[in-house]
Amino acid sequence: MQALTPEENRDVQAHLDECAYCRAALSESFVDLAVIGMSAEQRALPEGARERLMERIAKTPQEPVVTPRAVTEFPAREERDQGFGWLGWVAAAAALAIAAYLGYGNFKLKEQLSENRGQIALLAAQADRAQELTDALTSPAAKQVTLTESKQPALPVGHATYLSKRGALIFVASNLRPVSADKTYELWLIPANGKAPIPAGLFRPDASGSASVILPPLPEGVEAKAFGVTIEDAQGSTTPTLPIVMAGQ
Amino acid sequence: MPQDFPNPNNEALRSSHRTTVNTNGADDMGLLTRIQSGDQEAMSALFDRYGTMVYSVALRVLKDTGEAEDVMQEIFVQMWKNPSAFVSGRGSLGGWLVVVARNRSIDVIRRRRFSEPVELFALPSSTNLAQEAERNSLLEKIRGVMLSLPVEQQKSVELAFFEGLSHSEISEKTGDPLGTVKTRIRLALITIRKALNV
Numbered sequence: 001m002q003a004l005t006p007e008e009n010r011d012v013q014a015h016l017d018e019c020a021y022c023r024a025a026l027s028e029s030f031v032d033l034a035v036i037g038m039s040a041e042q043r044a045l046p047e048g049a050r051e052r053l054m055e056r057i058a059k060t061p062q063e064p065v066v067t068p069r070a071v072t073e074f075p076a077r078e079e080r081d082q083g084f085g086w087l088g089w090v091a092a093a094a095a096l097a098i099a100a101y102l103g104y105g106n107f108k109l110k111e112q113l114s115e116n117r118g119q120i121a122l123l124a125a126q127a128d129r130a131q132e133l134t135d136a137l138t139s140p141a142a143k144q145v146t147l148t149e150s151k152q153p154a155l156p157v158g159h160a161t162y163l164s165k166r167g168a169l170i171f172v173a174s175n176l177r178p179v180s181a182d183k184t185y186e187l188w189l190i191p192a193n194g195k196a197p198i199p200a201g202l203f204r205p206d207a208s209g210s211a212s213v214i215l216p217p218l219p220e221g222v223e224a225k226a227f228g229v230t231i232e233d234a235q236g237s238t239t240p241t242l243p244i245v246m247a248g249q
Numbered sequence: 250m251p252q253d254f255p256n257p258n259n260e261a262l263r264s265s266h267r268t269t270v271n272t273n274g275a276d277d278m279g280l281l282t283r284i285q286s287g288d289q290e291a292m293s294a295l296f297d298r299y300g301t302m303v304y305s306v307a308l309r310v311l312k313d314t315g316e317a318e319d320v321m322q323e324i325f326v327q328m329w330k331n332p333s334a335f336v337s338g339r340g341s342l343g344g345w346l347v348v349v350a351r352n353r354s355i356d357v358i359r360r361r362r363f364s365e366p367v368e369l370f371a372l373p374s375s376t377n378l379a380q381e382a383e384r385n386s387l388l389e390k391i392r393g394v395m396l397s398l399p400v401e402q403q404k405s406v407e408l409a410f411f412e413g414l415s416h417s418e419i420s421e422k423t424g425d426p427l428g429t430v431k432t433r434i435r436l437a438l439i440t441i442r443k444a445l446n447v
Binding site: 030031032033034035036037038039040041042043044045046049050052053054056057058060061062063 | 285287289292293296297300301302304305306308309314318321322325326329330331332341343344345347348350351387388391392394395406410411438441442445
């Protein structure tokens with residue numbers, strides 16, 4: 001049986017529980033083993049072997065007897081080792097508290113995650129909308145139409161939408177006269193506090209005379225008195241060069 | 250059915266497994282009962298009865314007096330701790346101890362954990378070695394039978410029993426065909442059983 005793996009041993013034992021013939025055959029084998037073992041030449045015990053064994057026996061506690069149908073009885077609460085019993089309860093209570101805390105934390109995290117996901121979805125939708133707006137305003141394929149009261153030739157016109165709190169500006173212009181290659185139109189924000197005009201972006205008209213400036217970098221919180229457009233060198237300017245070709249407030 | 254395994258339903262064969270030696274099985278059981286109550290004198294008596302036999306088997310396998318004593322001690326300490334491991338009615342305590350000694354010694358050789366299955370199997374109520382005289386007589390007889398076996402059979406049996414080799418391992422070691430090894434061992438066992446009427 002020592003040649004078998006633990007798994008094989010279990011299988012064999014399971015079979016032996018069912019098969020009387022094999023049990024008998026195995027018993028026969030054990031008889032053989034016992035007989036052969038007894039053929040070993042009998043040798044005297046080492047000096048003091050008996051004393052050493054009995055000394056060890058004296059120090060070795062016997063295992064409690066478990067009867068075949070004995071029910072394992074758990075000691076009454078008051079009989080348990082008080083030295084470690086209360087510690088066990090404390091440890092269990094601590095474990096429960098930690099588990100509850102972690103569980104609550106987990107719940108809150110999940111809640112936060114759910115909220116974040118909602119916000120992300122909203123922001124994504126808003127971003128899509130903003131992109132859509134930008135595309136509509138700036139796309140070369142978008143048609144720019146200037147409506148006038150009469151059939152007069154359309155004059156250059158611009159329309160600025162500005163949100164001072166965020167420094168957000170959208171400027172759309174049409175019917176612009178072309179400028180030479182070394183020149184550009186430049187938009188200016190004229191602060192209401194009388195300070196110097198703030199550059200608000202460069203633009204050149206396309207073939208149809210349309211142009212736009214979308215969300216140029218502007219400081220936040222600057223109230224605008226008016227907006228103006230000048231013609232500058234291609235690289236732009238930090239101060240407007242007169243004349244102002246377009247203005248509005 | 251394998252021919253070398255007797256039919257357990259054969260009443261005559263079962264009765265032939267009992268030796269003609271007069272034995273007093275109650276002696277062993279009596280000692281075990283007292284040991285169970287914590288009687289160290291009973292433990293001492295049990296050791297006097299079977300200590301030499303257990304030690305001799307261990308020494309034959311291990312060929313080292315220190316290790317053999319260790320194995321012997323472990324067996325008797327275990328017996329002290331749990332005398333009920335040998336269930337009453339399971340047959341010869343002496344035979345059981347011999348098999349346990351052999352198995353534990355093989356475990357030491359193979360550096361494995363101690364095997365346990367021997368304790369779970371019943372030995373038939375045959376050989377009982379409680380009486381010293383009958384015990385010595387039987388041991389002499391067995392030894393004589395073993396020595397009378399053909400050398401190849403004796404060698405195969407000893408390799409299997411005292412060195413714990415499987416048939417395949419014996420075949421590999423001796424260079425003999427596996428079938429030959431199996432046949433030799435089977436024939437040796439048949440001879441031993443016939444000679445001892447077990």
